[in-house]
Amino acid sequence: MCPHLPPLFFFNPTLLLPVWPVCFFPPTLSEMKEKNPWHTPVTIIISVIGVIAIVALVTVAVLQNRPLPKKYKYGIVLDAGSSHTALYIYEWPAEKDNNTGRVQQKHSCKVKGPGISSYASAPLKAGESLRECMQEAKQWVPEKRHHETPLYLGATAGMRLLNMENSAASEKVFGAVEETLQKSPFSFQGARILSGQEEGAFGWVTVNYLDDRLKQGLETTGALDLGGASTQISFVSDQFDGSESLNNSVTFRLYGNDYNLYTHSFLCYGKDQALRLTLAHQTQSGPESILDPCFNTGYTSTRNYSVLYDSPCVSDRKPQNAPQTFTQQGVGNFQECQEVVKKIFNFTHCKYTRCSFNGVFQPLLQGPFGAFSAYYFVMNFLNLTDTSISLDTVKAKLERYCATPWSQVTQQHPDTKVKYLAEYCFSGTYILTLLTNGYNFTSETYSDIKFIKKIKGSDAGWTLGYMLNLTNMIPAEAPDTPPLPHAGYVSIVTVMALLLFILFIISLRPLWPRCSKQPQII
Numbered sequence: 263m264c265p266h267l268p269p270l271f272f273f274n275p276t277l278l279l280p281v282w283p284v285c286f287f288p289p290t291l292s293e294m295k296e297k298n299p300w301h302t303p304v305t306i307i308i309s310v311i312g313v314i315a316i317v318a319l320v321t322v323a324v325l326q327n328r329p330l331p332k333k334y335k336y337g338i339v340l341d342a343g344s345s346h347t348a349l350y351i352y353e354w355p356a357e358k359d360n361n362t363g364r365v366q367q368k369h370s371c372k373v374k375g376p377g378i379s380s381y382a383s384a385p386l387k388a389g390e391s392l393r394e395c396m397q398e399a400k401q402w403v404p405e406k407r408h409h410e411t412p413l414y415l416g417a418t419a420g421m422r423l424l425n426m427e428n429s430a431a432s433e434k435v436f437g438a439v440e441e442t443l444q445k446s447p448f449s450f451q452g453a454r455i456l457s458g459q460e461e462g463a464f465g466w467v468t469v470n471y472l473d474d475r476l477k478q479g480l481e482t483t484g485a486l487d488l489g490g491a492s493t494q495i496s497f498v499s500d501q502f503d504g505s506e507s508l509n510n511s512v513t514f515r516l517y518g519n520d521y522n523l524y525t526h527s528f529l530c531y532g533k534d535q536a537l538r539l540t541l542a543h544q545t546q547s548g549p550e551s552i553l554d555p556c557f558n559t560g561y562t563s564t565r566n567y568s569v570l571y572d573s574p575c576v577s578d579r580k581p582q583n584a585p586q587t588f589t590q591q592g593v594g595n596f597q598e599c600q601e602v603v604k605k606i607f608n609f610t611h612c613k614y615t616r617c618s619f620n621g622v623f624q625p626l627l628q629g630p631f632g633a634f635s636a637y638y639f640v641m642n643f644l645n646l647t648d649t650s651i652s653l654d655t656v657k658a659k660l661e662r663y664c665a666t667p668w669s670q671v672t673q674q675h676p677d678t679k680v681k682y683l684a685e686y687c688f689s690g691t692y693i694l695t696l697l698t699n700g701y702n703f704t705s706e707t708y709s710d711i712k713f714i715k716k717i718k719g720s721d722a723g724w725t726l727g728y729m730l731n732l733t734n735m736i737p738a739e740a741p742d743t744p745p746l747p748h749a750g751y752v753s754i755v756t757v758m759a760l761l762l763f764i765l766f767i768i769s770l771r772p773l774w775p776r777c778s779k780q781p782q783i784i
């Protein structure tokens with residue numbers, strides 16, 4: 263029995279463990295006060311206030327720094343390409359507007375029908391074609407954000423060609439799409455044609471932003487984009503300072519790092535226009551039929567001369583006195599196809615130290631490359647996206663594909679669009695020729711290329727880079743980062759609070775009870 267000791271937990275100042283004196287009957291309050299000054303009302307009140315203050319301090323620190331429920335902002339970009347239009351919705355946490363690496367693709371919508379440049383003779387239809395995807399966008403962006411969501415339309419090579427050919431028609435098409443977009447609840451920021459240089463540079467920004475290479479100042483990835491009407495190559499090379507060819511130079515300061523980007527866009531060298539160029543070479547004499555090594559054996563198609571030559575890429579070469587149509591008969595031969603394809607490139611004249619083709623300057627290739635759009639669609643279909651296999655093996659596989667009879671190809675791929683299916687032999691051959699003969703990738707450097715469709719859920723392409731630029735979401739200088747992350751801050755506050763509490767308890771030492779019996783540690 264120990265009536266003089268309190269029936270309360272108290273702290274053993276050395277072990278910081280609660281101890282319980284061996285007592286069976288509680289002493290009376292007067293006994294307690296008499297024998298143990300620790301239990302004076304003042305010390306109890308001070309202890310309680312101390313504990314409450316520390317709990318309040320920690321609670322406030324935790325609540326104050328608790329991550330708030332996420333609010334998002336949105337941006338919409340319409341990619342009006344030569345073959346089709348696609349709508350991309352991006353989202354990012356509202357508080358990270360001017361911060362880093364947080365913009366992601368939330369949704370994409372493929373506009374039904376051809377690209378807007380195909381509506382030159384019925385411009386109103388170009389506007390109408392966008393309606394379905396704009397309706398979809400309204401569902402994906404929360405209504406209260408509609409009015410503040412920027413909406414952009416960027417047109418690429420299809421409209422570049424239409425503008426060259428018939429600028430009045432191009433303006434009418436823009437008028438129609440602008441009318442539709444102005445009627446949307448979003449904040450429409452305008453529709454315009456991107457230059458080839460912008461298309462290349464923004465594709466490079468997208469790839470490196472999504473890979474987190476810009477923020478971290480890592481070695482960048484080059485961008486290879488193959489569209490329907492143009493193709494772009496963009497990369498940073500130590501040997502390129504812009505002096506040899508200013509037209510191919512784009513300089514950026516992003517997150518505190520300077521980049522001198524080499525970029526070039528080849529108009530008419532997208533895969534659809536390249537096919538026209540190849541067919542134009544094969545039909546210079548205006549024949550009634552051609553044997554085409556770039557199409558599978560057994561494939562036959564009747565093509566219209568006027569349709570084939572209805573593009574500024576080939577219109578000046580239209581043969582005189584040609585019949586209305588010609589028959590194209592596939593003979594599926596990769597080697598011969600490559601010879602035909604090579605003819606659309608000019609490798610002879612170059613006024614610079616080095617060129618890719620058509621007299622265009624290109625510095626030495628450097629670093630890894632991401633190849634997207636049609637590069638990916640085609641190589642993925644052909645099962646050739648793995649670049650760790652040798653270039654010779656890639657060619658051998660493509661050779662086998664080209665030699666496959668058309669009947670077998672259609673049987674094996676009943677669900678693939680016939681236009682794409684028929685063109686894969688040509689497209690694969692064109693891609694390999696462009697990469698090796700055109701851009702000078704070798705058997706060794708071919709493995710530096712990665713065929714990609716998406717990076718971390720966002721499509722590779724120029725649209726994200728375009729939006730990041732227009733919304734100033736990539737700062738020129740590295741943003742200031744808080745000295746401590748949230749978890750670190752809360753831990754430090756908690757530890758400091760505990761230390762304060764211990765110091766407070768120790769400071770009350772003169773008031774500690776002297777227990778005559780040895781307390782039993784629980």
Ligand SMILES: O=P(O)(O)OP(=O)(O)OP(=O)(O)OC[C@H]1O[C@@H](n2cnc3c(O)ncnc32)[C@H](O)[C@@H]1O
Pocket residue numbers: 342343344345346377418419420488489490491492493532533534635636639640643682
């Ligand atoms: O940049 P521009 O030159 O204006 O062209 P685009 O924007 O229309 O080009 P895309 O990247 O959308 O497509 C590139 C090409 O790939 C073709 N394509 C799309 N999907 C394909 C698939 O699954 N298989 C083969 N080709 C495909 C499409 O018809 C184009 O010729």
